[in-house]
Structures are given as C-alpha cells and as structure tokens.
Amino acid sequence: MSSALTLARPYARAAFELARANKALGDWAGKLAFAAQVAGDARVSALFGDPRIAPTDLAALFAPEGEAADSDFTVFLRTLADNGRLPVLPEIGALYEALKLEEERVLKVRVRSATPIDADESEKLRQALKQRFGRDIEIEPSIDASILGGAIIDAGDVVIDGSVRGRLARLEHALTH
Incomplete structure (x- = not known):
C-alpha cells in the first residue's frame, strides 16, 4: 500500500x-x-x-x-x-x-456516535471544531453502538474520545494504576 x-x-x-x-x-x-x-x-x-x-x-x-x-x-x-x-x-x-x-481550507471530520446526531447538535459541533481548527469543517457521521454513548471525533491527526466507553476505559485505568 x-x-x-x-x-x-x-x-x-x-x-x-x-x-x-x-x-x-x-x-x-x-x-x-x-x-x-x-x-x-x-x-x-x-x-x-x-x-x-x-x-x-x-x-x-x-x-x-x-x-x-x-x-x-x-x-x-x-x-x-x-x-x-x-x-x-x-x-x-x-x-x-x-x-x-x-487548498479549500476544509477539514473532513469523522464523528462516530452511538445514536444519530440531530442537525442542531451537528451544527454546534461544526462551529466548535471550526473555532478550534480554524478551518471549515465537513462532518462525516456514522453510528457505532459499541461506544455506548457520546461520540468519537476523528479529525485526522487529532482524535477526541468523548464516548462513554472511552471514559469507562480511562476510569478503569485510573483505578487499576
């Protein structure tokens, strides 16, 4: 490849x-x-x-x-x-x-969530990411029930794990170490 x-x-x-x-x-x-x-x-x-x-x-x-x-x-x-x-x-x-x-200063962002994201939430997310990255944002939503709740935002080099599953994994790590 x-x-x-x-x-x-x-x-x-x-x-x-x-x-x-x-x-x-x-x-x-x-x-x-x-x-x-x-x-x-x-x-x-x-x-x-x-x-x-x-x-x-x-x-x-x-x-x-x-x-x-x-x-x-x-x-x-x-x-x-x-x-x-x-x-x-x-x-x-x-x-x-x-x-x-x-060239167009657009960042393609993949958003995995446990349930569909409505238009208002999607627009709020788009504006927050636009402010953070300083670029226009193109969101590619997908549904992944395994994350239990919340969302995982993949913006290329930056991954923001706000999922319930991710939070539980961090909590488990904190408790065991």
Whole structure:
C-alpha cells in the first residue's frame, strides 16, 4: 500500500496543479473519483498489463462519458497508462481529494456516535471544531453502538474520545494504576 501511495503522490500533485491552474478543482475531483471507481472494478483491473490492449485504449475506459479526447484529463489518463500507473488511480484520487480539501481550507471530520446526531447538535459541533481548527469543517457521521454513548471525533491527526466507553476505559485505568 505504501508503495502505491509513493507512486501515486507525484501524479496526484500534477493533477492538482493542473486543475488549480484551470480553476477546475471540483471538476477534476469528480473525474478522478469516477476513474478510481473504474480502476477498482475487478473486470477492469484484470486488463492491467494485458499486452493485447494498447495503453490509449485502456486509458479510454477511465474517462467519464462525453470527455473530449484532447482534454487535459484524457491526456493525464494516457500519461498514466503509458507509465503503467492506472492501477494506482484510487490512491491518486484520494491524495488529490486531500490536496483539494487543504487548498479549500476544509477539514473532513469523522464523528462516530452511538445514536444519530440531530442537525442542531451537528451544527454546534461544526462551529466548535471550526473555532478550534480554524478551518471549515465537513462532518462525516456514522453510528457505532459499541461506544455506548457520546461520540468519537476523528479529525485526522487529532482524535477526541468523548464516548462513554472511552471514559469507562480511562476510569478503569485510573483505578487499576
């Protein structure tokens, strides 16, 4: 996995720079997400390295419908195909998305809670996190009954465990040590 990320990083950076220069960050994000989804299909991944298929023909599978043959994105896909890098499209897409969010000063935060968070609580949380991190916040909620109550907030490098399960574990540790 780390080697795939190493291979993907310069291509993600190049795609990001090209999209930023053309003021098309969102457009490229959608196209890369589509291409990454195609690359993840087992039927398509079986074609990687097949000598009977020309790289340009293989690259055409990853372009969204209606994409011009001479567009920057199609040229990018052909470059990936020529260099044998189409299999790392999912990693390129993920790295590109991270660069895009950084550029837009948006922090993606995963919030696991035992029960669904209503809109008011979500907005209060968003504002508190925005104040703490100084960036716009995009919340990805998920339900995890195993945490019993409260929430676990994962903001990349920072994890805030406000769950009942986490509090019980800290209490147990304090009592036993």
